[in-house]
Amino acid sequence: MAISDMTIAPEAGYDGFAKEEHHHDYAGDTLLGFWIYIMSDCILFATLFATYAVLGTGFAGGITPKDLFDLNFVAVETALLLFSSFTFGMAMLGAQAKDESRLFKWLGVTFLLGLAFLCMEMYEFYHFSSEGAGPTTSAYWSAFYALVATHGLHVFAGMCWMIILVIHIKRDGITEENHTRLACLSLFWHFLDIIWICVFSMVYLMGVM
């Protein structure tokens, strides 16, 4: 009887079960898929780091990073990104508690920290370029801009994503789908902080030595 129920005339409860089960798989698979995307992004950064390492001494007789890098400035950039990673974690806890205002508050702080980071980075690029170290100055500076600006573009993409997610959540609330999206963005944002650790260690700290 149960079999005939299931095969011929599924009841509302059964339908719900099938949908929910699909649902659960969807969240886990999406996150694993997004994790694999992040791993492929790692390879992108690996090639940029390799390029930077290989071209690290190609100054073409021009200006060197030692003349330009200001570690205090980079320390502030690092702090902004690190704290934004932390505040995104707080936002995720808000989402878990289904507390929309807490989520938006922390997401807003994360957005502002990301924006401040991007503004500092753009000022830095402008400053370097005006000091005579533009992307076309030498092999070293080409590799520098390619690496650091790719990271900056990722931060920008993350911020656009944040805005879109806030619109989604304002419209639909913290649904299962939106929670999955938020979890993907969280992976992305923490990943950017991890890449920045490599950037400030390899590019800035070793660059001024």
Add this chain to the structure above:
Amino acid sequence: MSTSHNDANNALLNDINSATQTHGGAAHGSVKEYVWGLIWSIILTAIPFGLVMSGALSSGLTIVIILLCAVAQVFVQLVFFLHMNTSSEQSWNVVSGVFIVLITLIVVLGSVWIMQHLNHNMLMGH
């Protein structure tokens, strides 16, 4: 009978849902975990910055410490911010992560190694 069947399914579903709250590489953290992650990250950032700014140690030793702090901080963030662990639900995340670390090392160290030899050979040709 079909009602009890559905009840059983729903009970199973609830079990699945509560058990999968931490699946798929999105295990949830706590405030405490994030604060610890932040504190460790600040320490592991301050050490290399302080060393380079003060120039207290020789450059070779400083580079080693910078690299060690960077690797340590990457692990700190993976554990405290991304909540990675060795549980079986995350085995695919960890396996793919280890694979990518291997690829990254091959790409970066391999490029540097090859290009250094190339530079060496070019100089020898002069």
